Amino acid sequence: MALIITTNPSVPPLKRSDDKRSVDVRYMLILPYTSAHIHWDSKLNELVYEIEEPLLDENEKGLLNQIEDALLEIINVNVAIDNTPEATIEYLDKTSKLLIEEMNLNISPNSYEKIFYYLYRDFIGLNEVDPLLKDYFIEDIECNGIGSPVYIIHRVFRNLRTNLVYKDMDRLASFVEKLAQRAGRYISYAQPLLDGALPDGSRVNASYTKDVTSKGPTYTIRKFTKIPWTPIQLIDMHTDSPEMLAYFWILLEYKLSVLIAGGTASGKTTLLNALAFFIPPEARVVSIEDTREINLPRENWLPAVARTSIGVGKLGEVDLFALLRSSFRQTPDYLIVGEVRGKEAFVLFQGMASGHASLSTMHADSVDTLIRRLQTPPINLSPTLVNTLDCVAIATHAVVKKVETRRLREIVEIVQVNKDGTALVNTPMSWDANTDQFYFKKQSKVFEKISARHGISVDDLQKEFKKRTKLLYALYQKKIFDFDIVGQIINEYYKNPAEVLVKYDIKE
Ligand SMILES: Nc1ncnc2c1ncn2[C@@H]1O[C@H](COP(=O)(O)OP(=O)(O)OP(=O)(O)O)[C@@H](O)[C@H]1O
Ligand SMILES: [Mg+2]
Incomplete structure (x- = not known):
């Protein structure tokens, strides 16, 4: 089975609307798995941005964890940097399949496809925020710690709350470490502030605090609009x-x-x-x-x-x-x-x-x-x-x-x-x-x-x-x-x- 992951689907024509309550748009972020759904939330009384990813059942979640743990042991983190995206995806696909065989896991093709999306997202991409980074319309991504939603600035709909919320301090901390690593910088308790650039040119600021009183690490990513305005x-x-x-x-x-x-x-x-x-x-x-x-x-x-x-x-x-x-x-x-x-x-x-x-x-x-x-x-x-x-x-x-x-x-x-x-x-x-x-x-x-x-x-x-x-x-x-x-x-x-x-x- 060939896996197709396209991370830059075409840019949909979006129109500004004066009546926010009537907004209901959906467009793809990572083909064919992930889309953005922007709509009015009548409970919150505001426009929200929902990342729609494949849903995993409990069994599939367990399998994903097992494969991720095994992959962490063997994967060479540099493949993503040294290779074309296609070659990296192929490498990840092959390695995962080998592991599945070795571990004797029984996974249906349909489940494997969904699980592979998450493997791709977490190993090659930038975890939960990867879909947001792929959204042409997003200018800024802002995370204010655990327990509060990540906010974005959208070119058309401006400030929007997303459905991405970090619940786990360690997970957020290790993500901020990953951001630092991708930016070629170093972050720690002794050097808790990060100001750098991701390989695609996006600018990232982060803080690394995990003391009990704070809401944990925070980060903002300002996306690099590669081609500047003339x-x-x-x-x-x-x-x-x-x-x-x-x-x-x-x-x-x-x-x-x-x-x-x-x-x-x-x-x-x-x-x-x-x-x-x-x-x-x-x-x-x-x-x-x-x-x-x-x-x-x-x-x-x-x-x-x-x-x-x-x-x-x-x-x-x-x-x-x-x-x-x-x-x-x-x-x-x-x-x-x-x-x-x-x-x-x-x-x-x-x-x-x-x-x-x-x-x-x-x-x-x-x-x-x-x-x-x-x-x-x-x-x-x-x-x-x-x-x-x-x-x-x-x-x-x-x-x-x-x-x-x-x-x-x-x-x-x-x-x-x-x-x-x-x-x-x-x-x-x-x-x-x-x-x-x-x-x-x-x-x-x-x-x-x-x-x-x-x-x-x-x-x-x-x-x-x-x-x-x-x-x-x-x-x-x-x-x-x-x-x-x-x-x-x-x-x-x-x-x-x-x-x-x-x-x-x-x-x-
Ligand atoms: N002329 C413009 N019209 C609409 N949006 C703009 C314009 N110029 C910049 N922006 C948007 O405003 C944001 C900030 O732009 P920019 O980085 O140029 O500002 P800045 O003043 O240099 O910010 P900083 O204080 O962080 O250095 C960007 O997301 C950009 O897309
Ligand atoms: Mg500036």
Whole structure:
């Protein structure tokens, strides 16, 4: 009997519904065994997400346990890493059948199929959460310990309670250990916090506490949307306007420094990745992150990821600070720092002061908070260094027409940071929450800065700004969203702007 397990069924068309009570959708997660069922639960009075897996009777459960125990003794855990998914499934199938024969177990083909699903899930997959990880629509998975349901964030239905509840402390603890192992990290009582990335790029945070008062270990998984959104998709989602993007395109071309600020999950990293499309194709880019999130459509790019130490002492640890310092040896034109938090800010700003362009994000709700945070512990920059920052973009959560979205709230130019640490700023572009419209004014202090540095008139910069705005708008109207294609068009524009404008029918 050939076992077929398909872990990426096609993405079903799901529609948002204003009447949550009428929602009742079901789609496959792992073919042909597991599906998601999203429906209204009238007892809980909320929309719930149910993972539907094959049901095992008591006899089958006993058999599964026996086979699992035997498999644990002999299986080589590395097969899953070294092989294709098909080969791994086949290996597991063969090994299980051999064991069943040796143990003289009597299992019907029908039972074996169901049991094999669980063997697959627990040995190759990531146990109970494996179906959730396979769901295209899920952005976040959150487990707050034993006895409480795992919650997810769904692209269409947002926050949903699932029917997955951990009842056993040891089972949850060993799952968190497995997460750590898959992320190539180490978690223990002595090092109870995990911040890492799974092989598919999903980001995982976990805590490992098992004392009596707590609800046990917790974890969150933020799924890696492998292909990041392009600037054109952000226009389509109304996160920002073509003018805003054209503005950043000019800033990045002339190697100015941009920092994206905002609250947790406000879309900073997403915006950072989209803006990085505008970096000139021939420039050398080095990116530095704690966990792998950035993905760029270019060849001349060195992605680096910080590494925490394994085991005793600080052996093997490479933190952002060390990475950033060594990255200057790679002589980058552009430095991308996934998130600025501590002493690495000093290295970054020194780099900016010596002419390196930078693109980074930082947790702060406003420019005032940002400027203050940069000058207080643990960062402690001098006003002179803060002054090397050219521009700040503020990303924000917004609920528009009852739908949760992200908006680029304002673009703020840092005109001058005074000796007392206060900053003089100019805000050329902003989003109005009441009308959900973007506004821009003509005067840009940063354009004046570029003009003075490069001898180009502000007028010419404004003309260029208009052309690029029109081009981005045309791409949006033509629904050109693809990661590689958008990357190619922008790169092509750097080499031959007139041709690209003609191609998209843009008159100067
Ligand atoms: N423009 C957008 N429109 C809709 N959803 C978005 C947008 N940008 C990001 N998101 C969603 O918001 C979540 C967080 O995005 P992102 O990681 O970019 O935020 P962040 O501010 O960098 O978060 P963190 O504070 O964890 O660093 C993701 O699940 C992403 O899919
Ligand atoms: Mg981020």
